[in-house]
Amino acid sequence: MIQETNATKIRLVNCSKTFEDGTHALNPINLEIKGGETVVLLGPSGCGKTTTLRMIAGLESPDAGGQIFFGDEDVTQKPIEQRNVGMVFQSYALFPNMSVRQNIAYGMKIRKTPKNKLDHRVDEMLNMMRIDELQHRMIDQLSGGQRQRVALARAIATRPRVLLLDEPLTALDAFLRENLRVEIDQLLRQLGITAVYVTHDQGEAMALGDRIVVMDHGDVAQVGTPRDIYFKPCNAFVADFIGTVNRLSGLVADGWLTVTGGTLSFAGKNGKAEVLFRPEEARVCPISEANLVGNVETSYFLGDRTKILIKNISDDLIIIETSGREQYEKGESIGIFVQSENLILAHSQGDN
């Protein structure tokens, strides 16, 4: 749990957004972000995450009735330049006709920061982002990773109250992304700044967020710590979006769920149901002890573990992992035991 700091709290009250062309981007959301906390807005494109971020930035205003607070201050009517936020975008948005140094200095320059203070701060930023040796380069001489470092330096140079990051790593290749993600994480901890981070990448969200806000079609689907979201997803959308999940479709009758591959005790309403479980909630066992039986489709060697894909248990392949290295023949019968108490209900007849 994050410690409350002096950093700026953010509060969204009843914020919805309908664009002028009638597009409804966001249903009313209420969200509190603690001072110094990193909150990740996660979801597929069109879920409303970027709209939410842009409202916090002051680039969009919420529909009438919505309010945004920074600490106790109502900033709903304030434009971006009066909110003191730092922003980093996927597209870098750096000035191509300026050097790295000039880019970083830009925000302070328009705030008329005295020269000696400005130079000192720019040096500090160059140092912090480890781009000292690039300071006189022009932006088009930089790689993607270097550009994003410059963008980060520029965003924090003015000591913003809040740092907003919109898919800052999306344009980078997978490896650079991983490296820079670690750096951003360290940077946010070091600065203790309140940060809102938008991404569609669950790995990034899990790694960076103190809390994750999973969004779906303009609604908040779930807010929670990465652990909560993974182990206690509130619905099938969240479970599917984060991590690997297995899906069983069948019939519930008197506390038992029956699928093609067997029967599990399951306390749900009678009728059709779809339930989910994580690969780690199941283990391979002798068929006589199994609650589900299927046939091996294929298996992969992971070193200390083997990943097995099983068909004929339910409509979808079931994926599980087992320790050690067993050889499984394609088609061979295999029994698994799934812990019933960890099943996640996705749908039941009562729901739809």
Added chain:
Amino acid sequence: MLIAQITDTHIKSPGRLSYGKVDTCLYLWQCVNHINALLPRPDVVLVTGDITDFGRQEEYVQAGLLFEQLAMPYFLIPGNHDLSDEMRVEFNDHSYMPSHGFIQYVIEDFPIRMIGLDTTVSGQPYGLMCKERLNWLEKQLMSQPNKPTLLFMHHPPFKTGIEHMDVQNCRNADALGRLVEHHPQIKYVLCGHVHRQIEIAWHGTLCAIGPSPAHAVALDLSPKGDSAFRLEPRAIKLLYWNGTDLIGHLSFIGGYEGPYPFFDNDGLLIE
């Protein structure tokens, strides 16, 4: 900066051994663990082709599951046993890989520039640097003539003395050699394909082949030597960039005795 090479892993479909003998999945896993455990840890891994044995999709899935366990970035180019399309499907999050055509690219963002070359010819065991690929390479080299550069490719552009491998080396190698001569920023040309540590002074630079973490091609320099492999001590090549030079090392995979000290507590050589 430290670069590790993994080459010629020949991953098979799950549960199969290469040539009925070599457990290439196990060997790759041990290799990945070996690299992750090195101190200092390599900054990057270059995978120089023959990732799979038959280019099958499930072989790539299996290979991907093991490569994913590397603790550092890794970059792949194809060898003659690979199929580019299947490779792209499995590694579709490797955005440096062009979405079509040759799988060749430049890796910036490291103190040394690394250029991966695609030497494959569809359906053929030999390699080729055709005009199109050479032109591309020349363009890349001209764009940063002063930055130290490493080339990596699957087929070696020279003859090793192992005849059955030499007939399938990289063709049009002279043209590549002339291009390399004109670009002294090239510090090293790193290859695979032959499953052995082999090197040559080549067109003003060093060209070397690294060993496979699985089986080795048998060392047989006799004319018309048989095509065969041996299970020799498994190793990987490490390239250490000290800021001016690239220095090649071998690192053997597996448990070996030591380290033992040379000197006793008084600083004297142990008798």
